[in-house]
Amino acid sequence: MPAAVPVRVRLAPSPTGTLHIGTARTAVFNWLFARHLGGAFLLRIEDTDRERSKPEFTENILDGLRWLGLSWDEEPVVQSRRIEAHRAAIAQLLESGHAYRCYASDAELAAMRERQQAEGRAPRYDNLHRDLSPAQEQAYIAEGREAVIRFRIDDGATITWNDLVRGEMRWAGSDLGGDMVIARRAAADAIGDPLYNLVVVVDDAAMAISHVIRGEDHIANTGKQLLLYAALGLTPPLFAHTPLILNQEGRKLSKRDGVTSVGDFRAMGYTAEALVNYMTLLGWSPPEGLGERFSLEQAAAVFSFDRVNRAGARFDWDKLNWLNAQVLHGLAAGELRQRLLPLWQARGWGEGAGADVAWQEDLCTLLGPSLSLLADGVDQAAPFFTAPEPDEAALALRADAGSRGALSALLERLPEGPLDAETAQGLLAEAATAAGVKKGVLMKGLRAALLGSLKGPDLLTTWLLLHRLGSDRERIAAAL
Ligand code: GLU
Numbered sequence: 079m080p081a082a083v084p085v086r087v088r089l090a091p092s093p094t095g096t097l098h099i100g101t102a103r104t105a106v107f108n109w110l111f112a113r114h115l116g117g118a119f120l121l122r123i124e125d126t127d128r129e130r131s132k133p134e135f136t137e138n139i140l141d142g143l144r145w146l147g148l149s150w151d152e153e154p155v156v157q158s159r160r161i162e163a164h165r166a167a168i169a170q171l172l173e174s175g176h177a178y179r180c181y182a183s184d185a186e187l188a189a190m191r192e193r194q195q196a197e198g199r200a201p202r203y204d205n206l207h208r209d210l211s212p213a214q215e216q217a218y219i220a221e222g223r224e225a226v227i228r229f230r231i232d233d234g235a236t237i238t239w240n241d242l243v244r245g246e247m248r249w250a251g252s253d254l255g256g257d258m259v260i261a262r263r264a265a266a267d268a269i270g271d272p273l274y275n276l277v278v279v280v281d282d283a284a285m286a287i288s289h290v291i292r293g294e295d296h297i298a299n300t301g302k303q304l305l306l307y308a309a310l311g312l313t314p315p316l317f318a319h320t321p322l323i324l325n326q327e328g329r330k331l332s333k334r335d336g337v338t339s340v341g342d343f344r345a346m347g348y349t350a351e352a353l354v355n356y357m358t359l360l361g362w363s364p365p366e367g368l369g370e371r372f373s374l375e376q377a378a379a380v381f382s383f384d385r386v387n388r389a390g391a392r393f394d395w396d397k398l399n400w401l402n403a404q405v406l407h408g409l410a411a412g413e414l415r416q417r418l419l420p421l422w423q424a425r426g427w428g429e430g431a432g433a434d435v436a437w438q439e440d441l442c443t444l445l446g447p448s449l450s451l452l453a454d455g456v457d458q459a460a461p462f463f464t465a466p467e468p469d470e471a472a473l474a475l476r477a478d479a480g481s482r483g484a485l486s487a488l489l490e491r492l493p494e495g496p497l498d499a500e501t502a503q504g505l506l507a508e509a510a511t512a513a514g515v516k517k518g519v520l521m522k523g524l525r526a527a528l529l530g531s532l533k534g535p536d537l538l539t540t541w542l543l544l545h546r547l548g549s550d551r552e553r554i555a556a557a558l
Contacts, residue, residue: 083288085117089143089150090157090278090292092124093135096339097142100293100323100331103357106374107320107386108291109148110358113378117288121154122281126271128158142340146350147374155285157277164272167280167310168227168261176309179225179266180207180257181218203228203256219266227261227269229276229306237301242289242318242383249301258302275299279306287315294319295330318383321361324390331393347453349417352402360391370397371404403450414442418455425456427463431547444539458535462543465553466530475532476557481523483513488520489554497545499538527557 087108091101112119121143125131143150171177180203182190191201208230210218218225235251264270272280278299282290290300300317307314323331331338337346343353351373358377359370363385368376406414415438422428428438445458460466468476475481487509493501506524510517525537528544544550 084286085112085115086120086286086288087112087117087291088120088122088282088285088287090122090124090281091139092127092130093132093139094127094130095135096341097139099338099340099343099357101139102142102146102148102340102353103323103360104292104320105143105146105148106354106357107318107362109374110378110381111289111291111318111383113375114381118151119148120152120285120287121150122157122285123154124157124274124277126157126161126274126277131158138341142344145344146340146354148354155281157281160277160281160284161272163284164277164280165261165269167276168269168272171229171260171309172227174309175230177227177229177260178208178210178257179215180228180259181210181215181223181225181266182207183223201255203258205230205257208257223266224263224270225266226259226263228257229260229302229309230257231255231302231305235305237304239300239304239314239317242291242316243321243386244294244319244388247297247300249298251305254298254302254305260306275302276306279303279310279312282315283307283310283312289316289318291318291320294322318386321387322390323360324392326393328390328392330390335393347451347455348398348402349405349452352398352405355401355405356398359397360393362386371401399450406449406452406455407447409446411439411442411446414446414455415439417452418442418459421452421456422459422463425460425463427459432463434546437543437546440539441543444535444543448535461529461531461534462540462547465549465556468526468530468557471532472526472530472557475523475526478519478523480513480515480519481526482558484510484515484520485523485527485554486558487512488524489551489558492551492554497542499542502538502541502545523557524554527554 089101089105089108091097109119111117123136125136140154168177187203190204190206194201207228231251231254233252237249237251239247241247258275259273260276261272262270297319300319304314325331325335337343340353344350354374355372358372358374362381364370364372364377365380365385368380409417415435419428419438432438441459441462442455445455448458449455488505491505491509506517506520510520513520521537522532524541525534526532528540528550534540541550544553
């Protein structure tokens, strides 16, 4: 039996934009597969599009992966630094006759496509320069024409592979668009910039990638790449094509759908745990017993491609929100405080008395169960840090004589020093009796005075937290 090939998978993002949710989901599946089998998860930065690739996008992609907890092994490979290896492979293909120079000009190619269209045929390269005689070639060179390098694709070829997600796959060579350009136009004695399908094959082979896991929009590329592996005498990896992420209308999720970059989700207050959990569910059905809320490690323990669906996965905000709430509700107060503190500080909150760590943690204990986004922890914390503007209902209550009387009775009894829950309950009862109203009337008035609203978290806890800052007195007095 041949020795087992070590599992090595890779994510190959192009740094031409910020980390897209589709790329991140591909990263999740690669990571889960590698970790499940104790293999390596590698990164390759595909920066050969020099005009559109930017270092800040590379940074954004690496930051996003780190934030999501998708740790990688080994130094990321930078594709542009491997151009000599790419050129050497092209030279090899020219040498072996698998590739040739095509001198067709843009105008000639455009005319060819028009002809095909007029004849009702799908546009493709007609392989016209495939077998130029040396004399024809010399004539083009003498005209000063430059050339692209094309890889021969036999129309009669059948390409098959056993896809880990989609099963038996079969492509006809004639469906691949004719001989494929593998190097951009350059002088006839040079090799121009190598192109995507060629460089991916050369790099995947050099990195000893065992499984290529990527979105199904790459299926046609896989057909072409398998032909390149064969022509270069390289052993191909196995392939797994994962379903696309679809928007609510069932079309491929694109920039037009608004929020598509991982940074956008982060800025909206989603946690990394919920987002990776959600991305795992986009196309993968967890085995029974795992439930829908799990960590990356829990998913990695049971991950397999058998449970990856073929159909596209529709983006479901409700599910993501539900998962995010689950994550936030499960955080210990100290952890929640760590995450909220930067957001609070960005608003200038959490100074003076409100800077006390224990006080902030108690605030987190109070608010945690009602958060569904981290941003809710900003909105809901606001009245604890700064005196809120009363809303209409709270203002209306200020006119109520019973409520006012009870609040003044409470203010008279309010201690300067610490206040505990039992004493506070006793004070409420006493003040209500003194004012001749039900305790409920006072509680409603107190909530309106403290929070500027009739809604909010548990009143007693709210009051005690504000009392620790010394702001209950001011707020009650201001409401009278
Ligand atoms: N750079 C390609 C992309 O971003 C990588 C495709 C692949 O995984 O081969 O789509």
